[in-house]
Amino acid sequence: MAMNKKTLKSLRKAAIAVVVLALAFYFIPILTAIWVVCGLIDVMRNDQKNRNLFERYFLGNGLFTWLLSPFNLIVDLLCYRNPGVWKPEQFPEDYQREINEVLGVFKAGAGRRGMYVYQWYGKHKIDNVPEFNKDYKYIKTIAVSVFSKRESTSWHFGPLRLSLRILYNLIPVQAEIFVQ
Known part of the structure; x- marks a missing residue:
């Protein structure tokens, strides 16, 4: 069974993410756990929650947003509701x-x-x-x-x-x- 290009790209991204997260959990487990939880809280604010959203947020063009998620969540707590x-x-x-x-x-x-x-x-x-x-x-x-x-x-x-x-x-x- 041959996989299409999009599936291979998704699998490659997921494999890289697993390796990076495994290393991060090994070396800085508490900080990594905080970042993952903040990212999950942040991404759950979206209306349509599906596999595509999570893939884009954690592995695609939302990666920088995820890295800023702890800061954004603090801003959300301190500022008026947008x-x-x-x-x-x-x-x-x-x-x-x-x-x-x-x-x-x-x-x-x-x-x-x-x-x-x-x-x-x-x-x-x-x-x-x-x-x-x-x-x-x-x-x-x-x-x-x-x-x-x-x-x-x-x-x-x-x-x-x-x-x-x-x-x-x-x-x-x-x-x-x-x-x-």
């Missing part, structure tokens, strides 16, 4: 003003897919859009993902929960698009 999806009107008026100012630049204004980072945690990266050269009080990072009509992205994890992301369709689409 509802996950915010409506613009839920933000204070000053926040809304800055958000609308930034979004207005894009409404005025293509490639297949790209990411443009104008500010990263308050540091200016690209200065060809003068409206983004100002120092905002509430907005610290301005990054734009650009997709063509039929382009999509894989489901991925955000490593830190200390920030909020605004996902905004510049051209409203009636079908075949959703943000979860």
Whole structure:
């Protein structure tokens, strides 16, 4: 019985994880147990719990999120409850003003897919859009993902929960698009 490429890749990742975890439990058992428990608590916050979610979280693009899980769980305990999806009107008026100012630049204004980072945690990266050269009080990072009509992205994890992301369709689409 021949295995397909995806199954072999999953088995290889699992084998590597077993070896790494075995070594970690041998050399630093308490710390490893804490990290595994924190990761399980963190991943269980997701709505759809299935094999694919656990594989992506612990062995795929969620690995960095798992490594930060103890920190994220402490942040969750210390901060207000994040509802996950915010409506613009839920933000204070000053926040809304800055958000609308930034979004207005894009409404005025293509490639297949790209990411443009104008500010990263308050540091200016690209200065060809003068409206983004100002120092905002509430907005610290301005990054734009650009997709063509039929382009999509894989489901991925955000490593830190200390920030909020605004996902905004510049051209409203009636079908075949959703943000979860």
